[in-house]
Each structure stands twice: as C-alpha cells, then as structure tokens.
C-alpha cells in the first residue's frame with residue numbers, strides 16, 4: 294500500500310457519516326446517488342461489507358415509484374442550498390427519506406455486479422435483497438424517462454450528473470425564469486465562483502425545481518410536459534450498461550423472467566441509442582426532446598458508448614477518431630467538453646475539466662472493446678492528475694491543477710479501484 298493509497302482510504306473514512314458517505318464536507322454534505330456508487334467501488338478495495346452498505350443506504354431512499362433520488366437529505370444542513378424545503382419532496386410523495394425530486398445515472402447497478410463478482414458467496418444474500426430495488430429503479434427509467442426515440446431523458450441538468458455542461462444550453466435558454474424571491478447560494482461560498490454555474494444558470498435550475506414541486510413531483514408528467522427534457526448520452530449509456538449488468542445478476546439469482554425482459558430491453562436500448570448519433574459532430578450527443586436539436590459540441594459523455602457496449606462498426610471508427618481529436622487537444626484526458634469549441638472552459642463545471650469517475654467509465658468501456666492504448670492513456674492521465682494535485686473533485690485538462698472541492702470521495706475511490714499503481718490489473 295502506497296502513501297497515496299492510505300490517504301485515499303483516509304478520505305473515504307473521513308467522509309463516512311455512518312453507513313453512507315458525503316462527496317466532500319462542506320460543499321456537498323448529503324448522500325448523492327452516483328457518488329455513493331463510486332464510493333462503494335472504493336470501499337470494496339478494503340472493506341467489502343462497507344461497500345455493500347453504501348449501496349444499501351442509497352437504496353433506502355427509493356421512492357414508491359421505483360426512483361432512487363439524486364440526493365438523500367438525511368440530516369438537515371443549513372449550509373447547503375437548495376435543501377429539502379426547496380425541493381419539497383418528502384412524505385407528500387411517499388419518499389422514505391427527504392430527497393431531491395430527480396434521479397442520477399444508475400452506476401449503482403454496475404457496481405453491484407462488481408461487488409457480487411468479487412465474492413459471490415458472501416455477496417449473494419446482499420444482492421438478493423438489493424436486486425428488486427435496482428430492478429424497480431431501472432423500470433422507472435424505462436417508464437418515466439424514455440423519450441420519443443427511446444433514448445433516456447433528463448428533466449433537470451442535475452439529473453444527468455453533468456450539471457453545467459454546454460449540452461444543456463439550448464434547452465436551458467428556453468426555461469422561463471420564475472420569481473424566486475431572494476435566496477442565497479451556498480456553493481460559491483465554498484469554492485471560487487469562476488468554477489461554478491453563473492447566476493442566470495442558477496435561476497433556471499431553481500425555476501425547474503419550482504416547476505417540479507408544483508407538479509407534485511409527478512415524474513411521468515415532468516418528462517412529458519416539463520420545461521426541460523433532453524435525451525442524454527450519459528443517462529442512456531449508463532442505463533444500458535446497468536441493464537446489461539442487471540441481466541447477468543438476474544441470471545445468477547435465477548430470476549428468469551427479469552433476465553428475459555432485461556435482455557429484450559438491452560436490444561431495444563442499443564437501437565434507441567443510435568438516435569443520439571450526430572453525423573455533424575462524429576459523436577453521440579445530447580438532443581433536445583422538444584426541438585430535436587443536437588448539442589453543438591462534443592462532450593465526454595459521447596465516449597461512454599463503449600461502456601454501454603454499443604458496437605456499430607461505422608460509428609465506432611468515427612467515434613474513435615473524435616476521441617483522438619479530444620486527446621490531442623488536451624494534455625490531460627478526457628476533457629468534459631471539446632477544447633476546440635468556443636464554449637470550452639478549462640475550470641468551469643462540466644464545460645471542460647476532467648473527472649476521474651468519467652475516465653473510469655470511459656476507460657472501462659474502451660478496455661472491454663479492445664481499445665487498450667486509449668484505455669491506458671486515460672488511466673495514466675488520471676494517475677498523473679491525482680498524484681499532482683490530490684483528491685480534488687475535478688481537474689483542469691490543460692495544466693492539471695485541481696478544482697472544485699478537496700478530499701473528494703469519488704476521486705479517492707477511483708484512485709483505489711483503478712488509478713493507483715498498486716492496483717496492477719485495475720480492470721476488476
């Protein structure tokens with residue numbers, strides 16, 4: 294175990310609030326959905342029981358309709374905004390724990406498979422208990438978040454996990470700004486405002502929350518009629534991956550009906566994902582559900598196609614060429630947005646910086662598809678970034694400096710599970 298391995302473990306332990314982990318103290322004081330999935334991946338390196346526990350506490354917040362919310366407000370923290378009272382998604386919607394009203398990408402299903410396969414005997418009972426909730430969650434996505442093309446919609450930029458990406462700019466511009474009264478942002482008190490969304494973006498984020506609250510968090514109606522609906526490669530690809538992994542788990546559990554249903558949905562999902570292909574960009578891209586217009590730049594989400602095991606040979610070759618363009622344009626991969634695009638911003642949230650968790654997913658897909666040199670480039674860059682700057686929330690792809698919050702759970706987790714040189718194979 295290296296010093297950095299020990300430091301990463303210490304970050305996970307310090308952010309552990311007793312069965313669940315916060316992304317980082319201060320800036321993000323609650324349990325976040327896909328952050329917990331990555332945290333479990335990190336815990337699995339030294340405490341597999343604690344890893345399962347992280348997924349189990351996350352599942353405790355599942356709504357009666359199956360949705361796993363993106364934030365669980367387990368303990369009120371006045372230093373965070375917008376908190377539980379702004380979301381208004383508590384007992385009125387049957388939420389077992391006060392929560393946000395949107396979801397996040399279902400990485401947890403894929404991590405459940407990794408944990409199970411690490412030790413099937415020890416994991417079987419845990420998996421058996423968790424599986425119905427994972428299945429209900431993916432059923433919810435298919436029921437309440439499928440767009441016309443079959444690709445999966447996000448109804449708020451926060452649902453995608455890529456909060457401030459230029460991918461949402463077109464659709465966000467049409468979101469009417471409501472009279473929000475006076476409110477005080479807390480994020481800009483923790484980190485430099487130049488790294489965070491602008492005031493105009495924030496007003497629109499909150500206007501979407503107000504709309505959802507007034508719709509009683511009827512998640513079906515919000516996707517069908519709400520002011521923001523964008524078919525998102527992150528959600529579409531991560532769900533497709535989750536479905537593939539859940540199918541394997543269904544078979545292991547002898548759940549034959551579920552396995553057959555998941556298998557059929559994977560085939561349909563792969564066809565639907567093709568609707569996100571933009572010939573102009575030579576990549577998959579977010580597509581506004583209401584206007585049909587594609588995002589006008591390439592984001593790192595496009596590169597999750599391999600993680601979803603999409604293997605259309607024509608698109609694959611072109612996507613690989615586009616990936617190389619991004620790798621050539623940024624000294625440190627993978628930039629969250631194309632460095633050659635005018636909207637690229639090396640330090641602002643999801644408009645250019647590198648995230649270790651995205652690198653892990655993209656690289657894992659590349660590795661499985663046999664694109665080993667690209668996969669290793671991502672692993673090598675992730676290692677350099679963390680060695681150089683520490684466990685920051687994200688990194689500048691030009692100079693490698695850390696940005697956002699320090700001592701970040703998911704960056705420490707990815708170090709332990711994949712980027713550390715002591716993790717020899719690193720592909721689980």
Ligand code: GLC
Nearest residue numbers: 316321325327328454455456
């Ligand atoms: C930001 C990120 C999101 C993450 C959350 C907690 O909102 O954009 O992906 O889940 O922080 O780390």
